[in-house]
Amino acid sequence: MTVTEPDPTTTGTRRRTHTWEDPLRTAAAAAEVDGLTFLRMMAAGEVPGPPIAGTLGFAVDEVDEGRVVFSFEPAEYHFNPIGSVHGGVYATLLDSACGCAVHSALPAGARYTSLDLTVKFIRALRAGSGRVRCEGLLVHLGGRTALAEARLLDAQGRLVAHATSSCMVFRPER
Secondary structure, three states: OEEOOOOOOOOOOOOEEOOOOOHHHHHHHHHHOOHHHHHHHHHOOOOOOOHHHHHHOEEEEEEEOOEEEEEEOOOHHHEOOOOOEOHHHHHHHHHHHHHHHHHOOOOOOOEEEEEEEEEEEOOOOOOOOOOEEEEEEEEEEOOOEEEEEEEEEOOOOOEEEEEEEEEEEEOOOO
16 A cells, blocks of 8 residues: 655645455455454465455454454544544444454354444544554354454554444355
């Protein structure tokens, strides 16, 4: 990803470009191994991350069964019209953390999709806020549904947003 940061003495157009790899390659790799192995492979760069991670600039930092941690650095390109990080960025990160926490506990061939996402916004993030972390935790994994939660924390460890999500689980045919 290339980001051209603004010159603080001027106003004007900024430019941002990024590239991504074939997302179907990533999806195919996900179907071959259990969720924990897949997420660890993605974190290690052995399979490409999803294009949304590059678009928003977030990374997988930690993966354990039932737990995943993402991070990102808030930047201008995340802003809403009033000069702070858009709530959709928060929601995307929280949804990803919840989904991956569920995925980390699934067997090979199983898939999931979000059924809902409830987000509570607590404080604003801006460019210069520092690197923030989003921790997703699996709360319950059943036969057809799962429940997860995620917490978005600022660089000082303060809660920025909280989310809960239920997911539908699709297990492989036996």
